Amino acid sequence: MRLATWNVNSVTARLPRLLDWLDDSAPDVLCLQEIKVSSEAFPHAECEARGYELAVHGEGRWNGVAILSRVGLAEVAYGFDGQPGYAPPSDGAMFDTPKVEARAVGATCGPLRVWSLYVPNGRTVDDPHYAYKLEWLARYRDAVAAELPAQQGFAACGDFNVAPTDADVWDRSVFDGSTHVTQPERDAVQALVDLGLTDLPARALKHDTPYTYWDYRGGSFHKNMGMRIDLVLANDAATKAVTDAYVDRDARKGTGPSDHAPLVVDLDL
DNA sequence: ATGACCGGTCGTACCGGA
Numbered sequence: 594m595r596l597a598t599w600n601v602n603s604v605t606a607r608l609p610r611l612l613d614w615l616d617d618s619a620p621d622v623l624c625l626q627e628i629k630v631s632s633e634a635f636p637h638a639e640c641e642a643r644g645y646e647l648a649v650h651g652e653g654r655w656n657g658v659a660i661l662s663r664v665g666l667a668e669v670a671y672g673f674d675g676q677p678g679y680a681p682p683s684d685g686a687m688f689d690t691p692k693v694e695a696r697a698v699g700a701t702c703g704p705l706r707v708w709s710l711y712v713p714n715g716r717t718v719d720d721p722h723y724a725y726k727l728e729w730l731a732r733y734r735d736a737v738a739a740e741l742p743a744q745q746g747f748a749a750c751g752d753f754n755v756a757p758t759d760a761d762v763w764d765r766s767v768f769d770g771s772t773h774v775t776q777p778e779r780d781a782v783q784a785l786v787d788l789g790l791t792d793l794p795a796r797a798l799k800h801d802t803p804y805t806y807w808d809y810r811g812g813s814f815h816k817n818m819g820m821r822i823d824l825v826l827a828n829d830a831a832t833k834a835v836t837d838a839y840v841d842r843d844a845r846k847g848t849g850p851s852d853h854a855p856l857v858v859d860l861d862l
Numbered sequence: 863a864t865g866a867c868c869g870g871t872c873g874t875a876c877c878g879g880a
Contacts, residue, residue, distance in 0.1 A: 602879085629869070655870085714880060716878085
């Protein structure tokens with residue numbers, strides 16, 4: 594089974610490249626993030642024509658996640674139990690009514706319980722979005738703790754917006770005072786790992802740095818100024834079945850790429 | 863090639879992205 598996760602930064606803008614990538618890479622299960630369309634506006638027909646069943650959790654202009662599977666799709670969960678919402682501060686009030694955003698979708702795909710996750714960015718450490726990010730990760734950890742014992746294979750996939758170690762950014766000093774590298778964020782990911790999950794190591798197709806994201810600006814990709822923030826966290830059953838894992842840098846090249854590359858994991862389940 | 867962002871929106875300027 595080929596499992597992959599890819600933040601496509603708008604499924605609409607990325608559609609030709611997404612379809613080419615499906616044809617070329619032939620994932621059995623693909624987790625998408627930042628689809629940036631409503632569930633209705635997702636390109637269902639084009640994906641179904643390639644043999645995929647879809648679990649789409651979109652909300653419109655921001656966020657949005659999906660799972661495409663050609664090995665079965667059951668027990669779809671749109672969001673997780675206890676998933677916190679977010680509302681930006683407004684005049685005269687700390688928060689409006691929080692809105693639960695389309696950042697998590699789960700499905701059982703054949704032998705594997707799969708989650709496609711788009712963890713909140715956090716923006717800056719003094720922004721309410723940062724507290725939201727930490728709360729979101731803590732509540733997701735609780736949701737995983739509740740369902741994990743009942744699963745055979747399990748994989749939490751997606752854009753975690755956290756670089757787990759200093760080696761996961763091209764220059765740690767650039768990130769002083771920034772989100773994505775703070776200890777609370779790393780602790781929140783570690784708390785997931787501590788449930789018995791493995792942050793699957795990937796080989797890159799070039800360089801020794803399996804980064805998954807490069808900023809569009811400043812020629813970051815060509816300078817390999819990247820970050821490893823897209824992860825697959827797998828339980829022991831899935832981890833033991835891994836035969837290969839790589840970052841498909843080719844998908845970041847050329848005209849009109851996402852700023853993220855897919856992380857691909859082959860499993861013999 | 864020695865320089866380099868992109869997507870969405872009804873504010874075609876600005877926010878969000880990381």
